[in-house]
Amino acid sequence: MNNNIKNSPASEILKILLNSKKITITTHVSPDGDAIGSELAMFFYCQQKGSRVRIINYSETPYNLKFLNGIENVCVFDKSHDTDYIKNSDTILFLDLNNSSRVKEMEESVMSSTATKVVIDHHIEPKDFADNYYIDSDATSTGELVWKILKSDNNINLTKEMASALYTAIMTDTGSFRYPNTDSETHQIIAELIKYGADPVKIYEEVYNIIPPRAARIYGEAFSGMEIYCDGKLVVLTLSKDTFNKSGATESDIEGLVEQTMTIKDAKVGVLLTERPNEAEIRISFRSKGELNVRELALSLGGGGHFHAAGARISNISLLDAKKLVIEKTSTLFNIKI
Numbered sequence: 001m002n003n004n005i006k007n008s009p010a011s012e013i014l015k016i017l018l019n020s021k022k023i024t025i026t027t028h029v030s031p032d033g034d035a036i037g038s039e040l041a042m043f044f045y046c047q048q049k050g051s052r053v054r055i056i057n058y059s060e061t062p063y064n065l066k067f068l069n070g071i072e073n074v075c076v077f078d079k080s081h082d083t084d085y086i087k088n089s090d091t092i093l094f095l096d097l098n099n100s101s102r103v104k105e106m107e108e109s110v111m112s113s114t115a116t117k118v119v120i121d122h123h124i125e126p127k128d129f130a131d132n133y134y135i136d137s138d139a140t141s142t143g144e145l146v147w148k149i150l151k152s153d154n155n156i157n158l159t160k161e162m163a164s165a166l167y168t169a170i171m172t173d174t175g176s177f178r179y180p181n182t183d184s185e186t187h188q189i190i191a192e193l194i195k196y197g198a199d200p201v202k203i204y205e206e207v208y209n210i211i212p213p214r215a216a217r218i219y220g221e222a223f224s225g226m227e228i229y230c231d232g233k234l235v236v237l238t239l240s241k242d243t244f245n246k247s248g249a250t251e252s253d254i255e256g257l258v259e260q261t262m263t264i265k266d267a268k269v270g271v272l273l274t275e276r277p278n279e280a281e282i283r284i285s286f287r288s289k290g291e292l293n294v295r296e297l298a299l300s301l302g303g304g305g306h307f308h309a310a311g312a313r314i315s316n317i318s319l320l321d322a323k324k325l326v327i328e329k330t331s332t333l334f335n336i337k338i
């Protein structure tokens, strides 16, 4: 942990929240189930305690999380509309991120606010930008940490909505309880969430088993252009701007796509390169299995993430050159030079 960063106990995080009349909750660009689930659970809690609270994110919510109760409270940042609210907040809660640059163009608004800034997160190498931290890089998810904080309030009324949001957070960040850091404690938390009303069958169905036809088409496009390197261990998918525009799909439609590379026989690392439809930027997503650390690769491209799931964004480069660069870098993981 960064030397300047000290964790606050859960009781102190609760105290900050309980003393705040106006709260902003936010998370990282391209939010996932852990980000949105953690935000909603905290939103319901703050509302229950009588605070004014808003969730303001840089990116839109992925379609597969829209089934969650309360999702209409998750808003996309609109500078002219939201800056005053953020500025006048007593507390800003940063969930599932540990670097203020992860909120992209919201950074100026949140960092210029005099609000108490609180980070709850499980990524490694946190940056020193907030007032209070509740971080644990061994935790499976931010959802698990939010659960611990909420459970430490003896007067909480744990609702089905909170339980479902946190179940979604933990399920998605553990790859449905398959990633190696999933332990008996995770399952104990999950058991409690089910007791409080989370429905595992429904949540799995909604998150993973329903995709809109436009998303299925773009999955098909990506896989029909699949490239395989390093004796089958490296699977590379690319999506061009053109493919995006023709399909009518949005970026959030492809949140689950890179995960699918790991179902290809012999694949150890999967990469998805996406030419972003509205910006001159290429998004690179990595997945891996076993001993292969894709976080290092992402870091070398200016990104970040976890050991088995990471990503980066690069600009001023063509899709073709970006692919070449990524293949070159990734092949070094297998000690193969391309």
Ligand SMILES: [Mn+2]
Binding pocket: 034, 035, 096, 122, 140, 141, 142, 173
């Ligand atoms: Mn997370």
